[in-house]
Amino acid sequence: MKNSDKAKNLFAATELINRKLRAQRIVKWIFGAMSIMILIPLVVLISCLIIRAWPSLSWDFITDVPKQGMRSGGIWPALVGTMYTVTFSLLVAVPVGVMAGIYLNEYARDNWFTRIVNLAVVNLAGVPSIVHALFGLGAFVAFAGLGKSILSASLTLAIMTLPVIIVSTKEALLAVPATFRMACWNLGASRWQTIRSIVLPNSIGGILTGIILQVCRAAGETAPIMFTGAVFFKFVRRGDLFPYKPTEQCMALSYHLHTISTQVPGVPESMLYATAVVLLGFVLAFNTIAIVLRTRIRNRKKW
Amino acid sequence: MPETGSIEIKNLTVRYGSKIALDDVSLSIPSSGIYAIIGPANSGKTTLLKSINRTIEIEVGASVKGQIFIDGRNTKRIRDVYGLRRKIGMVFPLPVGLPLSIYDNVAYAPRIAGKHAKRELNEIVERSLRQAALWDEVKDRLKSLGTMLSGGQQQRLTIARALSHDPEILCLDEFSIAVDPVTTMRIEDVLVELKKKMTIILVTNLVQQARRLGDLTCFLNMGKVVQVGETEKMFSDNPGNQLTYDYVHGVFG
Numbered sequence: 001m002k003n004s005d006k007a008k009n010l011f012a013a014t015e016l017i018n019r020k021l022r023a024q025r026i027v028k029w030i031f032g033a034m035s036i037m038i039l040i041p042l043v044v045l046i047s048c049l050i051i052r053a054w055p056s057l058s059w060d061f062i063t064d065v066p067k068q069g070m071r072s073g074g075i076w077p078a079l080v081g082t083m084y085t086v087t088f089s090l091l092v093a094v095p096v097g098v099m100a101g102i103y104l105n106e107y108a109r110d111n112w113f114t115r116i117v118n119l120a121v122v123n124l125a126g127v128p129s130i131v132h133a134l135f136g137l138g139a140f141v142a143f144a145g146l147g148k149s150i151l152s153a154s155l156t157l158a159i160m161t162l163p164v165i166i167v168s169t170k171e172a173l174l175a176v177p178a179t180f181r182m183a184c185w186n187l188g189a190s191r192w193q194t195i196r197s198i199v200l201p202n203s204i205g206g207i208l209t210g211i212i213l214q215v216c217r218a219a220g221e222t223a224p225i226m227f228t229g230a231v232f233f234k235f236v237r238r239g240d241l242f243p244y245k246p247t248e249q250c251m252a253l254s255y256h257l258h259t260i261s262t263q264v265p266g267v268p269e270s271m272l273y274a275t276a277v278v279l280l281g282f283v284l285a286f287n288t289i290a291i292v293l294r295t296r297i298r299n300r301k302k303w
Numbered sequence: 304m305p306e307t308g309s310i311e312i313k314n315l316t317v318r319y320g321s322k323i324a325l326d327d328v329s330l331s332i333p334s335s336g337i338y339a340i341i342g343p344a345n346s347g348k349t350t351l352l353k354s355i356n357r358t359i360e361i362e363v364g365a366s367v368k369g370q371i372f373i374d375g376r377n378t379k380r381i382r383d384v385y386g387l388r389r390k391i392g393m394v395f396p397l398p399v400g401l402p403l404s405i406y407d408n409v410a411y412a413p414r415i416a417g418k419h420a421k422r423e424l425n426e427i428v429e430r431s432l433r434q435a436a437l438w439d440e441v442k443d444r445l446k447s448l449g450t451m452l453s454g455g456q457q458q459r460l461t462i463a464r465a466l467s468h469d470p471e472i473l474c475l476d477e478f479s480i481a482v483d484p485v486t487t488m489r490i491e492d493v494l495v496e497l498k499k500k501m502t503i504i505l506v507t508n509l510v511q512q513a514r515r516l517g518d519l520t521c522f523l524n525m526g527k528v529v530q531v532g533e534t535e536k537m538f539s540d541n542p543g544n545q546l547t548y549d550y551v552h553g554v555f556g
């Protein structure tokens with residue numbers, strides 16, 4: 001073969017290269033299709049819900065109280081109840097979780113104690129919510145004598161969300177390069193000064209994102225509050241923002257949806273769907289905040 | 304009473320697990336002047352610096368034996384380890400700009416030491432940046448992020464930061480790796496100026512840099528001190544030690 005022929009053939013497609021390109025194309029399409037398939041259930045779910053809920057959806061539905069044995073009226077008491085339980089659980093879980101996460105990532109040395117704590121955190125995160133519910137029933141309702149109340153329910157939710165908050169805090173701190181800490185220590189900064197001035201300002205977004213995702217979980221779970229503080233019906237005035245005392249039981253969105261769809265006969269179908277839409281809207285709203293926060297922080301990345 | 308900035312290292316042995324990084328090192332570093340430390344990779348140069356400002360204690364799995372005296376005081380006995388670290392300026396091979404503005408980078412150490420007066424900070428920032436040969440390039444954008452500077456500029460920012468807390472001792476660990484030759488020469492000029500006021504420990508892989516700058520030169524190999532001596536003697540044709548001769552003339556290393 002002459003040299004010029006060789007050069008011409010150097011970049012010519014051989015059977016091997018064609019096969020490689022074909023495989024590449026197929027793999028790309030399959031993976032892409034899978035990604036689109038994730039969207040299908042979400043879109044179908046949300047559109048079905050909204051279409052069926054449409055006749056009942058209104059501002060009144062959100063601010064009104066249930067009437068005629070839940071068969072008409074709104075969901076105000078349940079919405080407020082959910083806000084109460086979620087807020088109280090965050091008041092407990094966020095300080096404990098964030099501080100524990102900071103300790104485990106920034107202070108703790110690698111020894112048997114930290115390893116046990118880390119193991120406990122991971123295992124706690126994997127405990128099913130119904131088990132948390134039973135634990136809450138035993139520990140807070142019975143043993144601590146709080147009875148079935150917002151407090152018991154919130155504490156149970158706090159126990160449930162705590163491990164995930166710890167893990168996400170640790171992840172967020174871990175994303176701050178270790179070289180920054182070393183540089184600060186070499187300048188004579190203590191660990192706490194380093195955390196306050198460099199580590200926390202650059203991880204707060206990740207920490208908040210983790211917390212917000214746990215808000216969604218706390219709002220959505222039914223089991224943990226079912227035995228510990230949620231009640232079938234409670235009389236509340238329309239639009240009242242402070243209807244419950246912490247020692248009282250309350251209504252909650254997730255539990256309300258559960259009861260009206262399984263325990264009460266004759267509830268109009270659109271009301272069931274509307275309740276689900278409000279619950280989903282609550283969760284999606286918080287998710288959106290988390291996403292916005294994350295993109296904001298990614299955009300002003302400092303290194 | 305020893306002069307400020309003198310370092311006395313006695314029988315220092317540092318282990319990482321079972322690996323020995325420094326093996327029974329004893330050195331006496333006089334105050335003022337440039338003390339060059341040369342040696343091949345893995346000879347324990349960086350570990351030595353970390354031992355001096357006690358950041359070695361943060362390292363996982365490091366165990367330290369022996370004593371280091373700074374100005375005649377045993378560093379192990381010093382309770383204010385943060386004050387000790389501020390006495391010593393540290394510059395490491397890879398520049399680390401903190402995710403703060405250029406100004407805040409340099410003002411970081413004074414601030415954590417409790418200095419907050421605006422005028423004082425301004426003075427410190429300008430003086431440190433000038434000393435690090437960076438002032439002219441950044442004086443108009445002190446508010447922009449330090450991490451967005453180029454590698455060489457970040458390294459000079461690191462040097463400015465190390466000088467910001469007025470150290471008695473300045474440790475430079477292969478500072479010129481990320482810096483272009485012209486800037487390196489400018490920083491070297493600065494070091495010659497600074498050595499009148501402080502002790503400078505210059506760890507370097509460039510034996511010629513040690514030769515240019517060092518008053519005394521120490522040759523470390525495999526965690527052991529091979530030879531310490533006047534730089535001129537170390538680089539002469541007859542340093543009195545075959546290993547030293549081989550290393551500075553590039554036979555090995």
